[in-house]
Amino acid sequence: MTYHVPVLLKESMEYLNLKKGGIYVDATLGGGGHTESMLQDPTIKQVFAFDQDEDAVNYASQRLTNYKDKLCIIKSNFSEMRTELALQKIKGVDGILFDLGVSSHQLDEPSRGFSFDRAGDLDMRMDGHTGMTAKELINTYSAEELAKIFRECGEEQAAYKIAQWIVSARAKKKLNTTQDLTDVIDTQMRSNPALVTKTKARIFQAIRIYLNRELELLETSLTDSINLLNPGGRIVVISYHSLEDRIVKTGMQQAAKGCICPKSVLKCVCQQRPKVKIITTKPIIASEGEVLNNSRARSAKLRAAEKIRGESR
Ligand SMILES: C[S@@+](CC[C@H](N)C(=O)[O-])C[C@H]1O[C@@H](n2cnc3c(N)ncnc32)[C@H](O)[C@@H]1O
The missing domain is CATH 3.40.50.150 (Vaccinia Virus protein VP39)
Structure with missing residues (x-):
């Protein structure tokens, strides 16, 4: 490839x-x-x-x-x-x-975790050795902090609602993979399939932009x-x-x-x-x-x- x-x-x-x-x-x-x-x-x-x-x-x-x-x-x-x-x-x-x-x-390599349509570890660091991973961020930041990132780095209008979905999902089971994160969005947005892909793209972009400053x-x-x-x-x-x-x-x-x-x-x-x-x-x-x-x-x-x-x- x-x-x-x-x-x-x-x-x-x-x-x-x-x-x-x-x-x-x-x-x-x-x-x-x-x-x-x-x-x-x-x-x-x-x-x-x-x-x-x-x-x-x-x-x-x-x-x-x-x-x-x-x-x-x-x-x-x-x-x-x-x-x-x-x-x-x-x-x-x-x-x-x-x-x-x-x-x-970087997008195509599942192990980097950059892509919402490749199953892999939630990493998303361009320099794969230093700094916080997406997994740490998604599992530890408050709903308010996540919402701020989705809004400022992803221009996502439903930022707070999505952040709350993530916080509720991780209370049941830690989110480890890209699949775990996209499942949260897929499940919650079942009734609006047209928006799902755009939302996933914006959330993944926001996390990547924030983590890599x-x-x-x-x-x-x-x-x-x-x-x-x-x-x-x-x-x-x-x-x-x-x-x-x-x-x-x-x-x-x-x-x-x-x-x-x-x-x-x-x-x-x-x-x-x-x-x-x-x-x-x-x-x-x-x-x-x-x-x-x-x-x-x-x-x-x-x-x-x-x-x-x-x-x-
Ligand atoms: C779009 S690609 C560049 C592709 C390149 N122009 C080519 O023709 O193959 C962007 C590259 O920049 C690197 N990159 C992004 N931000 C960076 C930064 N702040 N410091 C150093 N490298 C960075 C990424 O790791 C990635 O490999």
Whole structure:
């Protein structure tokens, strides 16, 4: 089975605008599809690729072994990019790509517990070694805490009701598997089958986003990445749901805005200047052909910005 088919590959390379002697970062290596495309340009100097998932790092390292002279794979959260690059004596880069979320392999592998239609252990950690598992969360958090997660990370309207179903079910028997969790939703929503699949998708997404701190790390990592770019360097982000896209859009807009003084202040006192120029006024989406061949591309949105020349790091 294919590990992962890269989404918006041509478009992401076009917006990265690779240049001779450039140093690039793939913040989300996965199966290495986007990284490989960068490396196929013989003129670039180096690619640093990050992933927090050991399995992705092992797979992509093997797959991209022919490029080992130009490729440095770092098993780390991309939130550590600044520190990790400093350890490699890299102060600035010419482009950074984020292809957010989980890979098809992570979703397809039952033992990871990411997918509501694969029977497996309730885990859902991208870095399978550290942090709380979905099993711990589902069996120990209060109904109020679970509801907050379902609302904020899954935009689920029936968040509190679903959280209460979970709390009642686990009082009878601990929920250990993805199946145990989906059974709770299936049983309670028997009378509304049309909604069941969407609800399961939102609940699984919410738990995954919360456990992996996806939204908060994205926000801080975007700022760090913009600071790491050399003048003329580009940041390209592919997101897959509205919560992520909102953070990317707002983050880029703020960096492009400069002054953050309140409207009531007549003369700027913050001295902040625009750091980037946004180069995708509207998000780029996948072509019909790509969506037909790869359903994951359906919800993808690509946004890109360029570091303003003359703006120091
Ligand atoms: C959508 S996949 C990337 C696929 C890749 N572009 C390709 O062409 O194969 C996202 C990958 O990013 C990793 N990832 C997600 N969030 C991360 C983070 N905060 N730090 C490091 N890796 C992360 C996941 O483990 C996953 O392997």
